Amino acid sequence: MITSRPATSRTGRVVPDHPGYVGLISRIEELMPKRRTLVARFWRRNRWTMASVMFAAAAVALLGHLSLSLDNQLNESAADASAT
Numbered sequence: 001m002i003t004s005r006p007a008t009s010r011t012g013r014v015v016p017d018h019p020g021y022v023g024l025i026s027r028i029e030e031l032m033p034k035r036r037t038l039v040a041r042f043w044r045r046n047r048w049t050m051a052s053v054m055f056a057a058a059a060v061a062l063l064g065h066l067s068l069s070l071d072n073q074l075n076e077s078a079a080d081a082s083a084t
Contacts, residue, residue: 016022036044043050
């Protein structure tokens with residue numbers, strides 16, 4: 001298929017009008033993976049880091065809760081000991 005205007009690839013470059021070359025370029029573009037968005041690339045590169053940070057934050061929150069519970073339990077125990 002020879003057209004009057006030059007064909008362009010996905011990158012915007014002008015490609016020759018030869019039917020075999022145009023078919024090859026269209027097949028290559030068909031097989032190439034789709035471009036990922038900035039957010040998708042960020043998530044893919046940093047997912048283990050973000051998972052580790054969330055795990056660490058949950059661990060710190062749990063330790064804080066346990067520390068407060070232990071303080072309350074010790075205060076109650078001291079109050080019971082002094083009351084008797």
